[in-house]
Amino acid sequence: xxxxxxxxxxxxxCLRFQSLVPRGLTGYDxxxxxxxxxxxxxxxxxxxxxxxSDKLCDLFFEMSENCRGWTGANDxxxxxGHLRL
Numbered sequence: 001x002x003x004x005x006x007x008x009x010x011x012x013x014c015l016r017f018q019s020l021v022p023r024g025l026t027g028y029d030x031x032x033x034x035x036x037x038x039x040x041x042x043x044x045x046x047x048x049x050x051x052x053s054d055k056l057c058d059l060f061f062e063m064s065e066n067c068r069g070w071t072g073a074n075d076x077x078x079x080x081g082h083l084r085l
Contacts, residue, residue, distance in 0.1 A: 011039060014039070015037050017034070019032060019033030019034060030049060049078070049082070062074060
């Protein structure tokens with residue numbers, strides 16, 4: 001399984017995306033992945049289905065390009081609202 005983790009520099013918080021996402025998804029090809037948040041003593045897990053998972057990828061790309069911040073909201077939500085960042 002492929003995994004991608006984002007850590008908080010100031011705490012033990014971690015957001016982990018885990019799945020075997022097929023390469024070459026186009027248009028409205030759907031996929032499932034698991035999003036897991038943990039920060040002692042709390043953890044939460046949700047299975048997410050989305051037809052446009054590239055929107056989440058775009059969010060992380062934009063965050064890396066604008067690591068000093070940006071103006072306004074920059075959020076993404078899965079198709080059925082299971083995950084919102």
